[in-house]
Amino acid sequence: MSQPVPIHPEPLARDAEGRPYSTRYGDIYASRAGALGQARAVYLAGCGLLDTPPAWAGRAQFVVLETGFGLGTNFLATWQAWLDDPQRSSTLHYVSVELHPLAAADLLACAEPALRDLAQELAAAWPPPVRGLHQLRFAQGRVRLTLALGDVRELLPRLELGADAIYLDGFAPARNPAMWEPGVLKGAARLARPGARLASYSVAGAICNPLRQAGFEVRKLQGYGGKAERLQAAYAPRWRTRRVEPRAALPAAADRRAMVIGAGLAGAACAQALASRGWVVDVLDAGHAACGASALPAGLAHVRLSPDDDRLARLTRAGIAALRDALPAAGRDAWWRGDGVLLLDTGTDSASRGDAGSVPQALALPRDVAHRVDATQASALAGVSLHRPGLWAAGGIAAAGGLAQAWLSTPGVRRRDASHVHRLQRAPCPGWARSLASGADMTTANGPPWQALDGDGRVLAQAPVCIVANALDASRLLDASGLASGLPRLPLRAQAGQAFIVPAAELGPLRGLRRGILGDGYALPLPDAAVQACGLPAGTRWLLLGATYENDPARPMPAEQAWAEIVGGLQSMVGALPATAPAAARRFHGVRAVAHDRLPCAGPWPDWAALGRLGPAALHRPAYELPPLPGLYLSAAMGSRGLTLAALAAACIATHIEGEPAPVEQDLIAALAPGRFGLRHLARLDHSIDMPA
Numbered sequence: 141m142s143q144p145v146p147i148h149p150e151p152l153a154r155d156a157e158g159r160p161y162s163t164r165y166g167d168i169y170a171s172r173a174g175a176l177g178q179a180r181a182v183y184l185a186g187c188g189l190l191d192t193p194p195a196w197a198g199r200a201q202f203v204v205l206e207t208g209f210g211l212g213t214n215f216l217a218t219w220q221a222w223l224d225d226p227q228r229s230s231t232l233h234y235v236s237v238e239l240h241p242l243a244a245a246d247l248l249a250c251a252e253p254a255l256r257d258l259a260q261e262l263a264a265a266w267p268p269p270v271r272g273l274h275q276l277r278f279a280q281g282r283v284r285l286t287l288a289l290g291d292v293r294e295l296l297p298r299l300e301l302g303a304d305a306i307y308l309d310g311f312a313p314a315r316n317p318a319m320w321e322p323g324v325l326k327g328a329a330r331l332a333r334p335g336a337r338l339a340s341y342s343v344a345g346a347i348c349n350p351l352r353q354a355g356f357e358v359r360k361l362q363g364y365g366g367k368a369e370r371l372q373a374a375y376a377p378r379w380r381t382r383r384v385e386p387r388a389a390l391p392a393a394a395d396r397r398a399m400v401i402g403a404g405l406a407g408a409a410c411a412q413a414l415a416s417r418g419w420v421v422d423v424l425d426a427g428h429a430a431c432g433a434s435a436l437p438a439g440l441a442h443v444r445l446s447p448d449d450d451r452l453a454r455l456t457r458a459g460i461a462a463l464r465d466a467l468p469a470a471g472r473d474a475w476w477r478g479d480g481v482l483l484l485d486t487g488t489d490s491a492s493r494g495d496a497g498s499v500p501q502a503l504a505l506p507r508d509v510a511h512r513v514d515a516t517q518a519s520a521l522a523g524v525s526l527h528r529p530g531l532w533a534a535g536g537i538a539a540a541g542g543l544a545q546a547w548l549s550t551p552g553v554r555r556r557d558a559s560h561v562h563r564l565q566r567a568p569c570p571g572w573a574r575s576l577a578s579g580a581d582m583t584t585a586n587g588p589p590w591q592a593l594d595g596d597g598r599v600l601a602q603a604p605v606c607i608v609a610n611a612l613d614a615s616r617l618l619d620a621s622g623l624a625s626g627l628p629r630l631p632l633r634a635q636a637g638q639a640f641i642v643p644a645a646e647l648g649p650l651r652g653l654r655r656g657i658l659g660d661g662y663a664l665p666l667p668d669a670a671v672q673a674c675g676l677p678a679g680t681r682w683l684l685l686g687a688t689y690e691n692d693p694a695r696p697m698p699a700e701q702a703w704a705e706i707v708g709g710l711q712s713m714v715g716a717l718p719a720t721a722p723a724a725a726r727r728f729h730g731v732r733a734v735a736h737d738r739l740p741c742a743g744p745w746p747d748w749a750a751l752g753r754l755g756p757a758a759l760h761r762p763a764y765e766l767p768p769l770p771g772l773y774l775s776a777a778m779g780s781r782g783l784t785l786a787a788l789a790a791a792c793i794a795t796h797i798e799g800e801p802a803p804v805e806q807d808l809i810a811a812l813a814p815g816r817f818g819l820r821h822l823a824r825l826d827h828s829i830d831m832p833a
């Protein structure tokens with residue numbers, strides 16, 4: 141188990157002339173002639189953004205990839221040029237890899253006067269120095285910055301994106317050779333879309349030659365600020381390169397209609413993610429919005445910690461960021477209270493064991509991501525006396541049902557209640573009918589829109605993109621639609637659960653609780669919006685206590701037993717609680733859908749027939765490289781983390797559909813890939829190995 145390298149904010153120094161200077165690399169951050177001038181002359185001009193017409197003219201999306209964020213001048217200059225250009229693309233995506241990020245205040249202090257307003261926005265959104273990807277949105281979401289914090293040699297091979305422009309920056313090759321290694325340059329070429337432009341201030345042979353070998357046509361042009369030459373290149377390999385093609389942008393003229401099956405948190409988050417990108421989305425539910433597990437009045441969403449910063453820990457960090465990003469602007473505070481969650485030590489729960497307790501320090505996690513608290517500090521934060529120490533972790537309380545409803549109110553989303561989807565199919569068309577008649581596998585069809593059919597075979601909805609988000613029933617639906625291609629069903633199991641909503645005044649030691657606590661069970665103060673949505677008497681403080689884990693949804697635990705189980709756990713953290721549920725208590729019962737490895741299934745559904753045609757070697761590809769069945773996606777198996785992970789799952793799906801940079805690295809995309817179980821089955825791997833919870 142390797143310990144991940146922590147990220148430390150880089151202290152900013154100045155050289156004798158007052159220019160920003162890195163003591164680590166013994167070099168100044170930008171050209172002596174000025175950072176903004178260099179950004180424009182080397183990078184924007186080098187990548188055709190100052191041409192007539194500019195490289196981004198008329199495009200739906202333009203993606204810049206940069207190595208070395210540094211002072212952020214290249215990003216700010218690109219953003220400013222995009223704002224100033226009437227021919228700009230609809231959206232600008234900027235992905236930058238940086239191992240030693242500066243602090244927000246230093247970025248602002250170094251900002252060029254002409255870029256100061258934008259720098260202020262950047263500094264206000266600046267993420268904590270934590271390894272991994274951080275997505276920031278500006279200009280009403282039309283400018284998206286993905287900061288990839290970590291070593292470029294480790295991160296670049298794990299990015300999932302297609303780049304139209306590549307800026308090779310960073311300290312001089314002689315000072316920081318790791319940034320310019322042939323593997324890094326090859327890694328950049330892997331992500332270049334056909335015709336992508338590349339620019340750098342350096343023309344060292346050690347850079348030009350590997351770029352040529354990777355398929356770039358390299359030119360040396362007059363340099364900037366006293367440098368004799370600068371580098372400009374275009375990705376135009378003269379031979380067929382063996383590579384998985386990078387993500388392509390969905391064309392501006394594409395039909396942006398989708399249907400989502402299931403109006404719980406998972407489906408609602410997908411609908412919101414697409415509608416906020418201009419899509420029209422029909423959401424079909426057998427009942428009505430948030431009538432399944434997402435009817436939960438409120439629950440906890442939080443980052444999870446692990447000593448080796450495992451996939452779940454990284455997913456939950458990305459999940460909380462995606463949730464915050466997706467919160468509806470209107471009424472945001474009604475559905476979300478993001479003042480953290482107290483994870484109290486239990487001695488058994490891996491999230492709060494002693495070893496995980498030291499994680500914030502070991503990983504150099506900033507205090508606003510997680511920090512250790514003793515019992516006194518925990519009590520002060522919770523507003524009640526707690527018997528155990530633990531961790532304060534980023535996250536909060538979300539009104540689950542209310543949040544799903546709010547997402548479904550996004551303009552462009554159309555709700556279709558009482559629409560039970562029995563089966564999916566491609567819309568019949570002449571070619572389609574012939575292939576069916578010839579017995580062709582349905583999954584080989586490519587093109588016609590998807591249709592959702594009811595039990596009588598009537599078409600309920602039709603769209604080029606279909607997202608299956610109906611929790612446990614997803615497994616049946618895919619099977620009934622002939623999409624499992626003879627593989628075992630998606631291994632989802634039902635795990636029922638109960639929670640109680642109780643007037644705080646009746647809960648003795650918990651009555652003053654003002655923050656979510658989690659250990660052996662959890663307790664949280666119910667947000668006012670949830671009190672209202674549940675039709676509970678206003679003016680009373682209500683707490684939600686949870687939850688049971690039951691394996692037979694058909695035979696729920698009797699209420700007394702469920703109460704005893706939940707309260708039994710909580711008592712070890714807070715002291716004696718009522719032995720029986722107060723008369724005013726309300727009981728919530730729901731069923732979670734859980735996958736074998738307890739991770740969600742989120743992403744494109746694979747084209748198993750196409751995989752078969754690729755031959756046995758394809759079975760050893762990572763799950764994110766499975767050939768997708770065009771237009772079909774899955775977001776299910778949220779388990780007991782729907783609040784933490786539904787928005788991230790939706791972001792993964794929406795970015796895949798649009799061809800935008802992915803919000804997480806490839807290994808995390810693979811961890812969520814719905815085809816992972818089928819792939820394991822096909823590869824005859826031991827699919828009984830379970831991930832730790």
Ligand SMILES: Cc1cc2nc3c(=O)[nH]c(=O)nc-3n(C[C@H](O)[C@H](O)[C@H](O)COP(=O)(O)OP(=O)(O)OC[C@H]3O[C@@H](n4cnc5c(N)ncnc54)[C@H](O)[C@@H]3O)c2cc1C
Nearest residue numbers: 402404405406426432433434439440561637730781782783
């Ligand atoms: C007691 C309890 C406590 C919990 N506490 C927390 C917590 O604190 N934090 C947390 O993050 N999570 C918690 N969870 C889990 C959370 O509720 C789920 O992860 C989440 O709600 C799952 O959302 P979903 O959209 O995947 O599923 P659901 O909300 O179940 O939505 C699925 C929807 O699909 C619809 N549907 C099904 N089949 C069809 C069909 N064929 N056609 C059309 N529609 C269909 C259903 O009607 C339903 O509305 C808890 C769960 C329980 C039971």
